Every structure is written in structure tokens, then in C-alpha cells.
Amino acid sequence: MARTILIPTDFTVTSLNIAKIAMQKSCEHHEKINLILLHGLMASTSITELLFYSKRKVLDKLETPEFHASCKLLLAKFEDKIERMTVDIFSGINQSAFENYTSANRVDEAFIPVNNKLKLKNSDSFDMIPFFRKSKLKITEVKWEDFSLDVQKEYQDQLSAMFFTHGRIAH
Structure with a gap:
């Protein structure tokens, strides 16, 4: 059975470096990985917006072409390790909702940045x-x-940022 890893994302190429490091670390183990890139987004309070809500349309607005292309690069690089990679939205308002989300998706582990704050646009x-x-x-x-x-700053939202960053697991 595949392990599930949860990673926060702000839809920048730089945020995908956490996923890259997670995959490199998991290469030590010989198991498949389900990768979930999760973004926090408050749910609308408008009845009209909720009636016509489409997660796919919301994700299409949030994802940049560079982010999408970088996801494809990540999938290609780790195609033998990644069983499934999804981008999802979390709209819960409390810790209990988050615990329910992680339980429902059978999340085993999460990777988060220590000193690199997500840029929420x-x-x-x-x-x-x-x-x-x-x-x-x-x-x-x-x-x-x-x-x-x-x-x-130079490589912040470019595809090359996937290859020119250096991250290390914090101790």
C-alpha cells in the first residue's frame, strides 16, 4: 500500500521544492507515494457562488502555467515512485476539520517549510x-x-527553481 504525504502549497514553483525534497527522502524507502499538495482557501459565504462552485475552476484560477509545468516535471522525475499526485483545497475552519481531512485521505506524513513562508496571492x-x-x-x-x-528572487516562479534550490531536512 502506498504512503500518503501531505504538503502545503501556494501554487508557486518554489513551494514544489518541498515536494521534491519529500520525494528524494522517500526514495530511501521502496514504496509508492501518494502526494497531496494542499492549499487553504476560505469557502465563500455567497449562496450563488456556492451553488455554482467548481473545485476544478478554482484550481485553474490559482495554478500558474509555471506551477502546472513544474508538477509535470516532478511527476516525470519520480514517475516510478509517485503512484498519484493531487492538488486539493482545504476549506475547513478548525483543527478538527483538518484532522478529518487527513484521516479521510489516510495521510501518513507531512512536509512543511521551516523558514520559507508561503506567498498567498x-x-x-x-x-x-x-x-x-x-x-x-x-x-x-x-x-x-x-x-x-x-x-x-531571480528563480522564484520559474521552472528552473525546481533545480536551483537547496533544501535540507531540519533536525
């Missing part, structure tokens, strides 16, 4: 890191080092 997006930290999941923190700010 949508006004309805919210930081999910506190939910991750309070959860019962096994958490692996990824620490960004050896990555100067000039290089980070």
Missing part, C-alpha cells in the same frame, strides 16, 4: 502551517539553506 487563501503543526501527523520540517536571496 488570493485574498481568500490562508496559511495552513498552524494546522499542520498542531496535527497528529508525523511532520518533517524542510529548512532552506545555501540559497541566497538574490538567487531566490
